[in-house]
Amino acid sequence: MDFNDTPEEAAFRAEARAFLKANLPEKKQAGGRERGEEFLKRAKAWQKTKAQGGFAQITWPKAVGGRGGTPMQQVIWNQEESSFAAPTGPFQIGLGMCIPTVIAFGSDEHKKRYVPKALIGEEIWCQLFSEPAAGSDVAGLKTRAVRDGDDWVINGQKVWTTGAQFSDYGILLTRTDPSVPKHKGLTMFIVNMKDPGVEVRPIHQASGGREFNEVYFTDVRIPDSDRLGEVGAGWKVALVTLMNERLAVGGSPGPDYDEIMKFGTEMGLMSDQAFREKLADWYIQAQGYKLTKFRTQTALSRGDTPGPENSIGKILTANQLQDICNSGIELQDHYGLINDEELAPMKAIFQSSFMWAPGLRIAGGTDEILKNIIAERVLGLPQDVRVDKDIAFDQMKSG
Amino acid sequence: MNFDFSEDQKFLGDQARKYLSEQCTTAEVRKVLNDDGMACHESLWNGIAEMGWLGTAIPEEYGGLGLGMLELCVLAEEIGRALAPVPFSSTVYMLAEALKLGGSEAQKQALLPEIAAGKVIGAYASSEGPGAPDLSALKTTFDGSKLNGTKIPVLDGDIATHALVTAAENGGVSLVLVDLNQAGVKRTVVKTLDPTRSHAELEFTDVAGERIGEAGQASPLIDKLMDRAAVLIAFEQTGGADRAVEMATDYAKSRYAFGRPIGGYQAIKHKLADGWVKNQVARSNAYYGAWALSTDADELPEAAAAARVAASEAFWFASKENIQTHGGMGFTWEVDCHLFYRRAKLLAVQVGSPKIWKEKLISALENKAAA
Numbered sequence: 001m002d003f004n005d006t007p008e009e010a011a012f013r014a015e016a017r018a019f020l021k022a023n024l025p026e027k028k029q030a031g032g033r034e035r036g037e038e039f040l041k042r043a044k045a046w047q048k049t050k051a052q053g054g055f056a057q058i059t060w061p062k063a064v065g066g067r068g069g070t071p072m073q074q075v076i077w078n079q080e081e082s083s084f085a086a087p088t089g090p091f092q093i094g095l096g097m098c099i100p101t102v103i104a105f106g107s108d109e110h111k112k113r114y115v116p117k118a119l120i121g122e123e124i125w126c127q128l129f130s131e132p133a134a135g136s137d138v139a140g141l142k143t144r145a146v147r148d149g150d151d152w153v154i155n156g157q158k159v160w161t162t163g164a165q166f167s168d169y170g171i172l173l174t175r176t177d178p179s180v181p182k183h184k185g186l187t188m189f190i191v192n193m194k195d196p197g198v199e200v201r202p203i204h205q206a207s208g209g210r211e212f213n214e215v216y217f218t219d220v221r222i223p224d225s226d227r228l229g230e231v232g233a234g235w236k237v238a239l240v241t242l243m244n245e246r247l248a249v250g251g252s253p254g255p256d257y258d259e260i261m262k263f264g265t266e267m268g269l270m271s272d273q274a275f276r277e278k279l280a281d282w283y284i285q286a287q288g289y290k291l292t293k294f295r296t297q298t299a300l301s302r303g304d305t306p307g308p309e310n311s312i313g314k315i316l317t318a319n320q321l322q323d324i325c326n327s328g329i330e331l332q333d334h335y336g337l338i339n340d341e342e343l344a345p346m347k348a349i350f351q352s353s354f355m356w357a358p359g360l361r362i363a364g365g366t367d368e369i370l371k372n373i374i375a376e377r378v379l380g381l382p383q384d385v386r387v388d389k390d391i392a393f394d395q396m397k398s399g
Numbered sequence: 400m401n402f403d404f405s406e407d408q409k410f411l412g413d414q415a416r417k418y419l420s421e422q423c424t425t426a427e428v429r430k431v432l433n434d435d436g437m438a439c440h441e442s443l444w445n446g447i448a449e450m451g452w453l454g455t456a457i458p459e460e461y462g463g464l465g466l467g468m469l470e471l472c473v474l475a476e477e478i479g480r481a482l483a484p485v486p487f488s489s490t491v492y493m494l495a496e497a498l499k500l501g502g503s504e505a506q507k508q509a510l511l512p513e514i515a516a517g518k519v520i521g522a523y524a525s526s527e528g529p530g531a532p533d534l535s536a537l538k539t540t541f542d543g544s545k546l547n548g549t550k551i552p553v554l555d556g557d558i559a560t561h562a563l564v565t566a567a568e569n570g571g572v573s574l575v576l577v578d579l580n581q582a583g584v585k586r587t588v589v590k591t592l593d594p595t596r597s598h599a600e601l602e603f604t605d606v607a608g609e610r611i612g613e614a615g616q617a618s619p620l621i622d623k624l625m626d627r628a629a630v631l632i633a634f635e636q637t638g639g640a641d642r643a644v645e646m647a648t649d650y651a652k653s654r655y656a657f658g659r660p661i662g663g664y665q666a667i668k669h670k671l672a673d674g675w676v677k678n679q680v681a682r683s684n685a686y687y688g689a690w691a692l693s694t695d696a697d698e699l700p701e702a703a704a705a706a707r708v709a710a711s712e713a714f715w716f717a718s719k720e721n722i723q724t725h726g727g728m729g730f731t732w733e734v735d736c737h738l739f740y741r742r743a744k745l746l747a748v749q750v751g752s753p754k755i756w757k758e759k760l761i762s763a764l765e766n767k768a769a770a
Binding site: 001002003004005009072261265270276277279280281283284285287288289291292294295297298299300301302309312315316368370371372374375376378379380381382383384385 | 400401402403404469644648651652659660662663665667668669671672673675676679680681682683684686687689690693694701704705708709754757758760761764765768
């Protein structure tokens with residue numbers, strides 16, 4: 001048992017670090033939720049540099065522009081990249097979820113047209129699945145695609161679309177046949193986000209920010225040649241996308257036990273027994289998350305398939321973040337309400353993450369859905385009752 | 400990254416599980432539970448000795464197998480999983496490890512081969528009443544040759560051949576090794592929540608003993624012994640917690656209510672998912688403890704404390720919700736749920752309750768931050 005790289009891993013790490021050092025400044029502080037035009041420009045430039053250096057999408061085959069490397073090499077790259085001030089983020093959904101779906105179901109034409117440009121950061125992709133009436137139960141979506149000659153005509157609304165405001169393309173899950181049960185009437189398309197019938201509106205989130213979007217489709221025409229998978233096979237295609245999402249979703253950025261311990265020390269709280277006990281709990285959870293990732297990496301390093309243990313990540317970290325922020329605020333008493341970065345201790349990290357935490361418990365699978373997944377796929381317990389399973393979609397109750 | 404046991408170590412674990420699933424069924428555990436005259440499962444103890452498990456981490460020169468602490472962790476998990484009613488922890492994690500850590504050459508030569516052969520049973524005697532024992536104010540005393548005082552409860556105290564006794568000496572604490580088969584030692588069996596592991600009150604009146612370590616200076620040795628035991632017991636707890644979640648899951652699949660298996664209802668599914676998550680947190684922390692234990696790392700105090708707290712809470716949650724999932728059946732003597740519930744509580748307080756270990760954890764982190 002040790003935490004060391006194998007000689008091959010160490011060589012790759014050194015190569016990655018040298019490349020990063022030559023191309024990026026070191027990180028000075030923990031990264032915030034950076035946004036905006038300037039950031040996007042830097043992110044695109046960095047993605048291009050990365051791709052040209054052979055470090056974009058390390059596990060993809062060389063034939064589609066990847067490195068043909070191992071999952072462990074991708075882990076090592078991510079570790080190293082995160083210690084530099086790398087402007088990453090805008091490509092995560094496209095390269096992590098959308099493009100793998102295009103590679104799996106698209107034509108040769110699609111692959112030639114879309115994959116290289118996504119890889120070098122020239123084109124950004126978004127994922128258009130969730131709808132106002134279809135969140136956890138995404139197969140209940142209502143956006144319609146109706147066949148008209150060689151085209152499909154799209155009408156409907158998507159929601160919580162990350163990056164839609166700066167995306168060039170999206171993968172769009174639609175209902176093509178409402179007369180069959182919900183999973184059977186879906187079809188996936190590639191949509192051009194610059195089409196005049198596509199309207200992106202920012203969502204005013206409970207946190208106060210406007211990072212996510214609603215996307216409205218009004219008589220948008222998509223040629224049948226931009227369909228991914230068979231007509232009616234959209235759910236099968238979506239599962240490939242979502243499988244990639246689960247690989248991508250990990251921790252929850254924000255203050256952890258070490259930040260609140262530092263804060264507690266500054267506040268003279270280290271003699272408070274109740275605070276010490278909570279601190280111990282937070283340390284154990286944080287270690288539980290970190291060390292469980294080490295177990296997963298060990299499996300990858302040995303060339304094995306990791307077990308399901310990594311699925312604990314988001315449940316643990318999102319809830320812990322919310323709990324730590326709540327305590328961080330209460331420790332400041334009434335002053336803790338102040339979320340002005342100039343006035344609040346530690347640049348208001350507790351206050352700002354306090355308002356993000358509820359969203360983290362919902363995004364990328366709610367706590368409840370993740371627990372269902374553990375219960376059903378790991379423990380083998382029966383699925384929930386699905387009363388709509390065999391009912392035609394247009395006969396279903398919804399609200 | 401190599402944060403897992405080796406193939407050989409996993410093979411050892413598989414073999415142990417197979418052996419215990421045959422020799423240590425819950426029917427066998429119940430023999431000890433139901434028979435007040437049975438302090439432990441003797442034939443299982445003899446079998447374990449024959450398999451060489453007692454000498455796993457004892458060097459070959461002292462009659463052991465000369466394997467490492469990681470191998471002992473793997474076995475501890477299986478012992479915990481099987482709820483083995485034998486004095487394994489008292490003899491191996493306590494007595495053998497104390498001798499390895501602080502014993503003189505003569506003490507090691509005298510006792511380690513006997514432990515490996517299954518001829519010596521250990522006990523660790525520290526508690527003197529309700530509340531965690533304050534090692535700086537013990538009532539039990541040692542004057543360099545004679546031990547006086549009372550310890551209660553002492554796990555395996557009624558069947559042990561030798562005890563490690565904490566005692567006040569020169570204003571500090573000494574760790575005294577006592578042969579229990581001598582005049583002046585009075586043993587009285589004490590009833591506890593977990594009758595599958597026997598307990599006793601030990602009274603010492605002018606009893607001969609010899610120190611392990613220096614007079615009045617045993618505090619660092621005891622801390623280290625406790626840290627090491629905490630990791631090993633965390634593996635027992637992780638094994639027990641895993642099995643309790645498996646048991647509840649199996650039952651939830653086969654028990655029908657309102658026309659379908661109860662495991663199809665989210666109230667049950669999410670509870671069991673929570674248990675599984677806690678078990679992963681416990682296991683990962685226990686692995687870190689195993690790494691620190693096997694490499695004698697500076698991180699051992701915080702690693703051991705985190706493993707102990709995480710595993711205590713995981714086994715507590717799994718064992719109580721296993722009963723709950725079983726409903727009324729889970730509250731009967733005949734269904735095995737209560738065996739896990741009882742054992743979970745024993746293991747959670749055996750070397751100090753989670754509250755004590757949370758405090759140790761934060762102290763260790765503070766020391767590290769100050770260094």
